[in-house]
Amino acid sequence: MLLDIDFFTQDVLPALNQGLLVTLALIIPAGVIGFIGGIVLGCARAFGGPVLRGFGNAYTTTLRGVPLAVQLMMIYYALPKIGIYFDAYGAALLSFILCSAAYHSEYVRGALLSIRQGQIRAAQALGMTTFQTILWIVVPQAARRALPGCGNEIVYLIKYSSLAYLVTCMELMGEGKVVASDTFRFTEVFMAVGAYYLVLVTLATWLLHWLERRTYIPGFGAR
Amino acid sequence: MTEDVLQVSHISKQLGGKPILQDCSFTVKRGELKVLIGPSGAGKSTLLQCINCLIPPDSGDIWLEGTKLDRANKAHLCAFRAQVGMIFQDFNLFDHLTAEENVAIALRKVRGMSRKDAADRALEELGRVGLARRSQLYPAQLSGGQKQRVAMARALAMDPKVILLDEPTSALDPELVGEVLAVIRDLAQNGMTMIMATHQMDFARALAHEILFMERGKIIEQGAPDVLLAEGCNTRTRDFCCRLLEMGA
Amino acid sequence: MRCMRRRGGRTGSPAASPHFPANPRKKNGIFMASSLQVVMDALPFILGGTVVTVCAVAIALGMGLVFGVPLAVAQVYGGPLARRCVGLYVWFFRGVPILVLLFLFYGLFVSCGLNPNPFLISCCVMGCTSTAYQSQIFRGAIESLPQGQLKAARALGMHDAGAIRSIILPQAMRLSIPGWANEFSILLKDSAVCYVLGTQEIMSRANSVAARTHEHLAMFAVAGVIYFVLTIIVLALLRRLENAVQIPGYSTGNGMAGFECKG
Numbered sequence: 054m055l056l057d058i059d060f061f062t063q064d065v066l067p068a069l070n071q072g073l074l075v076t077l078a079l080i081i082p083a084g085v086i087g088f089i090g091g092i093v094l095g096c097a098r099a100f101g102g103p104v105l106r107g108f109g110n111a112y113t114t115t116l117r118g119v120p121l122a123v124q125l126m127m128i129y130y131a132l133p134k135i136g137i138y139f140d141a142y143g144a145a146l147l148s149f150i151l152c153s154a155a156y157h158s159e160y161v162r163g164a165l166l167s168i169r170q171g172q173i174r175a176a177q178a179l180g181m182t183t184f185q186t187i188l189w190i191v192v193p194q195a196a197r198r199a200l201p202g203c204g205n206e207i208v209y210l211i212k213y214s215s216l217a218y219l220v221t222c223m224e225l226m227g228e229g230k231v232v233a234s235d236t237f238r239f240t241e242v243f244m245a246v247g248a249y250y251l252v253l254v255t256l257a258t259w260l261l262h263w264l265e266r267r268t269y270i271p272g273f274g275a276r
Numbered sequence: 277m278t279e280d281v282l283q284v285s286h287i288s289k290q291l292g293g294k295p296i297l298q299d300c301s302f303t304v305k306r307g308e309l310k311v312l313i314g315p316s317g318a319g320k321s322t323l324l325q326c327i328n329c330l331i332p333p334d335s336g337d338i339w340l341e342g343t344k345l346d347r348a349n350k351a352h353l354c355a356f357r358a359q360v361g362m363i364f365q366d367f368n369l370f371d372h373l374t375a376e377e378n379v380a381i382a383l384r385k386v387r388g389m390s391r392k393d394a395a396d397r398a399l400e401e402l403g404r405v406g407l408a409r410r411s412q413l414y415p416a417q418l419s420g421g422q423k424q425r426v427a428m429a430r431a432l433a434m435d436p437k438v439i440l441l442d443e444p445t446s447a448l449d450p451e452l453v454g455e456v457l458a459v460i461r462d463l464a465q466n467g468m469t470m471i472m473a474t475h476q477m478d479f480a481r482a483l484a485h486e487i488l489f490m491e492r493g494k495i496i497e498q499g500a501p502d503v504l505l506a507e508g509c510n511t512r513t514r515d516f517c518c519r520l521l522e523m524g525a
Numbered sequence: 526m527r528c529m530r531r532r533g534g535r536t537g538s539p540a541a542s543p544h545f546p547a548n549p550r551k552k553n554g555i556f557m558a559s560s561l562q563v564v565m566d567a568l569p570f571i572l573g574g575t576v577v578t579v580c581a582v583a584i585a586l587g588m589g590l591v592f593g594v595p596l597a598v599a600q601v602y603g604g605p606l607a608r609r610c611v612g613l614y615v616w617f618f619r620g621v622p623i624l625v626l627l628f629l630f631y632g633l634f635v636s637c638g639l640n641p642n643p644f645l646i647s648c649c650v651m652g653c654t655s656t657a658y659q660s661q662i663f664r665g666a667i668e669s670l671p672q673g674q675l676k677a678a679r680a681l682g683m684h685d686a687g688a689i690r691s692i693i694l695p696q697a698m699r700l701s702i703p704g705w706a707n708e709f710s711i712l713l714k715d716s717a718v719c720y721v722l723g724t725q726e727i728m729s730r731a732n733s734v735a736a737r738t739h740e741h742l743a744m745f746a747v748a749g750v751i752y753f754v755l756t757i758i759v760l761a762l763l764r765r766l767e768n769a770v771q772i773p774g775y776s777t778g779n780g781m782a783g784f785e786c787k788g
Contacts, residue, residue: 118710118756119749120717122728127749130735131742174330175368175427179382179434180358182350189385193372215622216718226624239632247621247629254620272371272416 057241064232065245072228073249075142079214079224080253083149084207090150091157091203098158099165109158116155121213124148129220145217145224153210160202164195197273204261211253225249279306280342281469282360282438287326287336289319289493296322297333298493304438307467311480311501313516314490320473321365323490324440327471328360329353340437358386361431361439366447367423369415375402375426376411379433387434401429405459421452428459439463441472477517481505489513560743567734567744574730575751577644581726582716584648586709589655596656597663597697598689611660618657623715626650627722647719647726655712662704666697699770706763710756717752727751 098109116124129144139147168191176186218226229246233239282304289297297319304310312320326333329347338345340359346352369378379398383389389397402408405425415423424444431439441460445453457479464470464483474480480487481501489497489504489512497504497513504513600611618626627650634641670693678688720729727748735744 115753118753120714120728120752122714122717122720123745123749123752126728126732126741127745131745134739134742169368171364171366171368172370174325175362175364175370177330178328178357178360178362178364179430180354180356180386181382182354185385189381190370190372194370197372212620212622215624218624219718219721226622229625230628233628233632239628240636241632243625243629243632247617247625250622250625251617251620255616270372270416271414 060236060238060241061245064236065229065242068228068232069225069245069249072223072225075217075222075224075227076214076253079142079145079149079217079222080211083146083153083214084210087150087153087210088157088203088207090154091206092161094154094158095161095165095199098162113155113158116152117159121148121152121216122219124152125216125220141217141220141222144220145214145222149210149214149217152213153206156206156209157203160199160206161195163202164198165191167198168194194273197268197270200265200268201261204257204264208254208257208261211257212250215250280304281306281308281340282327282471283337283339284327285337285339287323287333287338289322289326289331289333296493297326300336300490300493300495302488302495302498304469304471306469308469308485309464309483310471310486310488311484312471312473312488312490313475313477313480313513315516318490319493320490321442322493324362324442324471324473327440328357328362330362354386358382358434359437361434361436363424363427363431363439363441363444365443367415367420367427369418369423369426369430371415374412374414375407375418375422375429378415378426379430382430383433397433398429401433402426404432405429406455419452420448421455424448424456425459428456428463432463438469438471441470441474443473443475445474445476475520477520487513489516560740563734563738563740564743564747567730567738568747570734571727571730571744571747571751574725574727575755577724578713578716578726579755581644581647581651581719581724582709582712585651585655585712585716588648588652589659589708589712592652592656593659594663594694596660597667598694600660600664601667602685602689615657615660618654619661623650623654623718624721626654627719631722641722643719643722643724646722647716647724651712651716651719654715655708658708658711659705662701662708663697665704666700667693669700670696699767699772702763702767702770706760706767709759709763713752713756713759717748 094109094113097105098113101109125145125148128139128148129141132139172190172194173186176190181189214224215226217224218230221227223231225246229242233242236242280303284303285301287297287300288295300319300323302310312323314320322331325331326336327338329338329345332347338356340356345356369375370381373381376395376398379401380391380394383394383397384391387394399408399411402411405428407422407425407429410418410422415426418426428444444460445456448456453476457476460470460472461479461483484501486498487501487504488495491512497511503509504511505517506514596611596614599607603611621629627646630646630650631641634646674692674696675685675688678692679685683692716726717728719726720732723729731744731748735741738744
């Protein structure tokens, strides 16, 4: 029964390929915008004034403490109650961005705070301006420290993009579910869906490792 | 020869209501090596960092070659710092840059030199401190003494008018102290103007033109080492040095 | 989607759903008051789901602990074949989303002729995933111990198995607590997804009440608060545990090393 090739080539793969496109359309913008949001939020939490810092910390704690599924349902089912409407794709994308910004900000903040005061002093003692110090000393160091965590976050995002199915967004998971329900062949279909995610996650992990190796400097990176 | 390079007048600094520095004044002449000594917590490090405003002093003025430092003017402050070298106790090499890049970065970003010229100059300076062959290593791959010598090269590459050394050897293992002191001795003999906080009394006695003795944020004695450390004289400096020697023995 | 939904076998408390008042909000326009009323009415029902959630997470965590430790030991000290097998297992369960695994296990249960009990499947899936993650936490902790520990034990004439059990693991487990706390909060959040199979946990109950009363905002807010509070309580408990088993010289401040490991 596992060798039913026609079933795969005619039913499963076309549907999953369709879903893969939607999944990619979720992951890529959510990853990019979420990461940028995480940088802004992380900077605010590391260097902002007390109000900004308090707000940033509260936001991060809340979004990290509540399951993504709940956030997603909130945005899709609950916000219309107060007059804000999203389609399934928009709701999924928005909640992924909001949530991954919170997680990214944690790594960005940690990386920024890990830079020793002496590094900044030394740059100033050489006559660098504040802007030069940030651009040439702080950012290159913080980026290397944040890379493993943020990369991990992207890998998580790939997996959690499957939650978009909960609000009827037809991505990989959703397409798979439809085929599985129609044919009641859950094992085979979800093996295939799992394989798609495995490929995505493995590719992302490779890319991350490659990037880490490219930017490796003795004294930085994973201890 | 007797031209004043750096003039520090009436510097005071409070931290959390506690006075750290009280009315410190002195003048450094070209080619002079001044040594700051005193018990830990006396304010030596704060005084040095106040001179280039890494710790902004509450009051007092700094003059470099007859020009008063305008602390409120960012551009002026940066230009001032570029002419005043600083060596830190804990090196503070930029961890993400190789030895060569550490020396070159300020040349490129502050002095505006081209990448090529900056690299050439960096290699030259690293050669001067005996590290030309380690130019491509990162700080994590260097020993403490090597790190401090790279830091010296980084400061020297900026052609500073004066160098401030904040206990440059106190974070080093004893066997590595010599290589750093050798570089400083070389500089002193070639007429570099320097102010150095240190606990290396033999070194101070041999090379310093003047010793400033600090205690509780004040400069309480100042004079040539022969005078302050002379046999039989009753100075606080000599007292302190004798105690240091006893502890060492 | 609810085609195969079944009542969870072990829902614990209120088996019979309480009745919910018809939603009067649109007519009288008292938004907050009526929402509050629905929340108060539904709270016992949803809190009952908390018991189910906590049970599922506890079972999954326990399963991860029981299987994760041997996997970690096999990966660090085992031969090439054992390492490869563990690596494959970890790669699979860390690469496939929980949601996909839930339906996959559902399919496997059905094709094996087992009763596809949603609670059981949820526990299995979360347990298997957690085993993969926990094995990496423990592996990181074991690898962070100094080499000399095992050498010293061998020098005293201990067998490797004994040395690992009585020297390595007690130290590694202490170092793993922060990573473990993190794993708990991830697992708790992942457990919210299990409602797709019809496990009667917090999310599922909040969802069903919301569907009937149209109080989505209030119901999901309640669910969110419950998850949030649960996380805080358990993390505080784990911090206590960490302090209780602390040995001077074992800082667990950077015990996260294992968690970031990639496989």
